[in-house]
Amino acid sequence: MKKLFLSLAVTTISAFFVQVHSTVYNDSTIQKPAVIVPDPDNAGLILPKGFGALKVTDAYGKPRHITVTPEGYIYVKLARLFNGNGIYLLKDKNGDGRVDEGNGFGNYIGTGIALKNGYLYASSDENVYRYKLNNQHEVLTPNQPEEIIHGLLNRREHESKSITLDNDGNIYVNVGAYSNACQVQDRVAGSPGMKPCPILDSAGGIWQFKADQLHQTYGNGVHYATGLRNVVGLDWNTQTNSLFVMQHGRDQLHDNWPNLYTIQQSAELPAECMYELYKGANAGWPYIYYDQIQHKKILAPEYGGDGKKTAGEDAINPVIAFPGHLAPDGLLFYTGNMFPEKYKHGAFIAFHGSWNRAPLPQEGYYVVFVPFKDGKPTGKWEVFANGFAGKAPITSARNAHRPCGLAQGPDGSLYVTDDNKGAIYRIIYTGKE
Amino acid sequence: MLKKYSFLIIGLFFIWIFSAAIPPFQNTSNKASMQRGEKVYNKVCLPCHMADGGGVPNMNPPLIQTSYVLGDKTKLISIVLHGMTDRVAIDGDYYSNNMAPHNDLTDQQIADVLTFVRNSFGNKASAITPTEVKLVRFKKK
Numbered sequence: 001m002k003k004l005f006l007s008l009a010v011t012t013i014s015a016f017f018v019q020v021h022s023t024v025y026n027d028s029t030i031q032k033p034a035v036i037v038p039d040p041d042n043a044g045l046i047l048p049k050g051f052g053a054l055k056v057t058d059a060y061g062k063p064r065h066i067t068v069t070p071e072g073y074i075y076v077k078l079a080r081l082f083n084g085n086g087i088y089l090l091k092d093k094n095g096d097g098r099v100d101e102g103n104g105f106g107n108y109i110g111t112g113i114a115l116k117n118g119y120l121y122a123s124s125d126e127n128v129y130r131y132k133l134n135n136q137h138e139v140l141t142p143n144q145p146e147e148i149i150h151g152l153l154n155r156r157e158h159e160s161k162s163i164t165l166d167n168d169g170n171i172y173v174n175v176g177a178y179s180n181a182c183q184v185q186d187r188v189a190g191s192p193g194m195k196p197c198p199i200l201d202s203a204g205g206i207w208q209f210k211a212d213q214l215h216q217t218y219g220n221g222v223h224y225a226t227g228l229r230n231v232v233g234l235d236w237n238t239q240t241n242s243l244f245v246m247q248h249g250r251d252q253l254h255d256n257w258p259n260l261y262t263i264q265q266s267a268e269l270p271a272e273c274m275y276e277l278y279k280g281a282n283a284g285w286p287y288i289y290y291d292q293i294q295h296k297k298i299l300a301p302e303y304g305g306d307g308k309k310t311a312g313e314d315a316i317n318p319v320i321a322f323p324g325h326l327a328p329d330g331l332l333f334y335t336g337n338m339f340p341e342k343y344k345h346g347a348f349i350a351f352h353g354s355w356n357r358a359p360l361p362q363e364g365y366y367v368v369f370v371p372f373k374d375g376k377p378t379g380k381w382e383v384f385a386n387g388f389a390g391k392a393p394i395t396s397a398r399n400a401h402r403p404c405g406l407a408q409g410p411d412g413s414l415y416v417t418d419d420n421k422g423a424i425y426r427i428i429y430t431g432k433e
Numbered sequence: 434m435l436k437k438y439s440f441l442i443i444g445l446f447f448i449w450i451f452s453a454a455i456p457p458f459q460n461t462s463n464k465a466s467m468q469r470g471e472k473v474y475n476k477v478c479l480p481c482h483m484a485d486g487g488g489v490p491n492m493n494p495p496l497i498q499t500s501y502v503l504g505d506k507t508k509l510i511s512i513v514l515h516g517m518t519d520r521v522a523i524d525g526d527y528y529s530n531n532m533a534p535h536n537d538l539t540d541q542q543i544a545d546v547l548t549f550v551r552n553s554f555g556n557k558a559s560a561i562t563p564t565e566v567k568l569v570r571f572k573k574k
Contacts, residue, residue: 079491156518156520156529156531157529157530157531158529159529180531185533185534186518186531186533187530187531187532187533188516188533188534189533189537252480255480355481355483355489355492355493356480356481358479358480358483358484359475359479359480359484395483395484395485396483396484396485396487397483397489397490398483398485398487398488398489398490398495402490420490
């Protein structure tokens, strides 16, 4: 009898709680409670005071980039087909913040995914497609995407085509260089650099296309910026109305030039750079790299450099430079209201984590925050979310969660994907210490 | 006359091929080969294939229990000598980085490092001899 009373009381109280604290969204089948509760261990992440995290799912393959709709639905682009699908729409049906339902479509792998003006944009490693959305931001015809760009170079190395859109109807696509340093023989010790580097006419840069025109390719687009070895993380900054990108710096300074660089120098150099781009910008690859210790553009050893000679007077400087090989795969300017004021308009960067610092311990595998004011970084960068690869020292990428894509939810939550073990994290500000 | 010389050339060729098959004393032990191979591995292979032979997901293939490492010796030797730039699935997965050719290594070094790789990281396979390397090196790619 006592038991019955107790269960009755619990049911009544929880029914009352749901009644009072839930918000009914447009989709009447989805009820969202006002408060999403973080995982007890913050999903294994180490976060600043007042933040919490939950793993929303790890059941949908290897998610690269991610975008979240105003309803809180998640779209992810996958690095490998999962049940034959390269894109998943993920929904939380019971309001606890965790994914309960996934619908797959798009039979191609890739990296880029973005929402803009009633369309979902997604990229394969050669093409960019778009899908018309209904007023719930669901794809209307998942099997009939419109091909807007085709024929972008994919020669295995740096094949990801990441995308972002501005507010004037343009889409920006990265075409990575299919080479480490534009050597005659890629990654071969002592092999000289090709001059001029023939890769740069169709790769190693950013191309701008119209977001609403079908079947475009190189000839229809604008060669927006060049001298960028490989960009995976990029975002349109709505404050400055300009494109920001994260470049992956070159590898193997010591392996290929052991007489010029020590193992230690090779682990730290060159910088992973954030650039603000404008039409016609040149970041200098492969002729130079940026040395974050000397704060200089240094002539690449493939072109006669010795680690000290400067060059690249016509190349732009980075907005901010990070240690070598951390592999920035996601960039997001935060415009939400959930996080404390200092985060507003600042940049989050997902660092996938290094591999070529070996034999020294690996670095990265974290999400970094860079404070910004008036479109410029104001202070030092800080590690915002760590613990993706477990405890240091990290010697192998294989068993680590690897941060890749970033997205902002409608409530200001920060979403982070992991394209190795497949986790999707949601980081929230709770204000609790 | 010509016949006589060609006989001599073929004879010399066989002596050259099998010279490595009659190795000096330090080469006779598999253990010694493993030890030398580990040194080569740490210097040449580790930066990409990692200390545990696990490689880097999507970029540099693992050397642990893969058909490429445990299978056809000729193919494996050829990859070390000539590098690899083809887009092929390795046990169902794709890797995007190019591998540089390492024909600057000696037959002995390649034999040692492949013997080391085929018997480390949980692998167990037969040793590779400098002669086997020499034969693949001599054969045009």
